Amino acid sequence: MSASRRLAVLAAVLLVVGASLVVLPPARPARSQAPDVLLNVLAGGAKKLNLFMPDFTVVGGPDPTGLSRSLAEVTAGDLKFSALFSVVGGQPPLPAANPEALKKAWTDAAAAGAHAALHGLLTPRADRLEGELRLYDLTSPELRLIATKKIAVVPTETRRLAHKMADEVVLQFTGEAGVADTKIAYVAPRNGTKEIGVMDYDGAGAVPLTANQSINLSPRWSPDARSLAFTSYMRGYPYLYRLFAFERRPVQLLAGFLGINSSPAWSPDGKQVALTLSKDGNPEIYILTLATGAFRRLTTHPGIDTEPTWSPAGRELAFVSDRAGPAQVYVMDVEGTNVRRVTQSGFNTQPRWSPKGDSIAYTSRQGTHDIWIVAPDGSNVRRLTTGPGDNESASWAPNGRHLAFQSTRQRGPRIFTMLPDGSEQQPVPNGPTEAASPAWSPRLP
């Protein structure tokens, strides 16, 4: 579907939603029928579309493992997490090809306040699981089918099918796919060491990526979501490496100079890695061109310069420097020129440029650590977390609509997520009990 058509659908749905609310049935009787839906609308906080999605319909065979319910729950969880939808699910699956039954289900859902319906169909094959989503606009008089999409996954990746369905629904309503089919890498303490692991964005399926029994830090995904750069003491000194998360390929050494080799940041095109090296006397920022192995130095200040982060256009880098006293966030052009200071007070580190380019998240220390956000020109400073504990190490979701971060609000560090306005702070539900330094992956290939 073209972007313009999606936009038209979006505008049409929203306009119709706005109009339909005027003629909603009286609140109380319907409320008992679908409390989540009407609670949302009637609370006056109708910032979300109410989506009705019964359990998925399994076509052409039995459902011995209960995918109908389990995958629908995954998709529903994704859509709730998106903060765009209020989801009512859990109803039995609808028949695959019974227009009258479908029409009645959608009509009832619309009467209960649903704006849209998602009908998911699953077809298990020997070598794959096929899924189809059908999206209906329940605010249109004819309960119009507004989108369909077929998705297939290998049988071992059924959760990805559910995530892809959710991402498609988000695409249909916002013009940009959701981020359910992504992963979060993290650093987990283990017997005095720190190893890097990876999990689904919702905490499922956590597995280790390193097992070298040393200190491993700062995982950062390459833009193609296939590999991670990271700092490791596996050879004794802090060198920079690259591992391939989903392939049996050896770890590559990216930088092994005397001193620190740290703070990797992939250029948006994946061809370069900005990093911190101290080989020339003190921590400075360099750019490594992967195809040639050449290093280009960007900063020349005698103090600390570290933690580069690229603007999404690849023309600028934000970084941390103590050149004016306590650490602050600065921005420079990719040539190392035109340095300007972004943060003004406090002690500020861990800048992370947003995927849309409009803001930089960072960690500010005022006693404890909290996450703040600022426009790249230094304006519009906002505080996102207010304790308890230390909240730090923000990582943007690839669509810029969420941030992952580490928090010690429940004792040991855990990965949390929030919206960029600081709302909806919640722990990643199923993840490791102790994890830090989240790195949210780009959308998976």
Place this chain on the structure above:
Amino acid sequence: MAQRRGSVLAVMPLLVLTLFLVGCPKRPATPVAAAPAPTGSALAPAPGAAPSPGAPAAPGSGPSALAPAAPAPAAAATPGAPPRPSEFSENANLKDVFFDFDRYDIRAGDAKILDGNAAWLKSNADNLVLIEGHCDERGTNEYNLALGERRAKATMNYLVSQGIQANRITIISYGKERPVCSEKSESCWQKNRRAHSLVKAR
């Protein structure tokens, strides 16, 4: 009803914004600054550091496709490469020095301690020294990696100023990754803000 409609209309900017939030402000191109070439005793990046553009993306990237990372190929013997930190050992004649919060200058009292370390190193010229730079738990990992590096470097520079050959000294930063004390108190943090020295026979 008007209130309801208003709140629904509030959805539109929320959703539409996601469509139109685009890149950072463009800047005119600026002259390319001359970048100094990397120098001296560096390990070259391993062969194959460049991505293989022809390699197909893994078709499946779910948990089933995940494999534990293979061990890194053994580092090639590189002239000038420092001995591994594990080859160094504790020596009671070399004392720790400590640092003020977020600082890496050698305090006057600690200079005397380093004078003692320098004297021992002069009379034990067959020993190499490894200086570890450490930080307290406050501050973030990567900044503390740089801060620990500066502390180790400041300690090294002091020893060199006292006549110790720079080629006898190796430094390493552990940032805040290896605290000796784990309580949340200033006395504990002070113990962690340190430069610690180890030795190895040549």
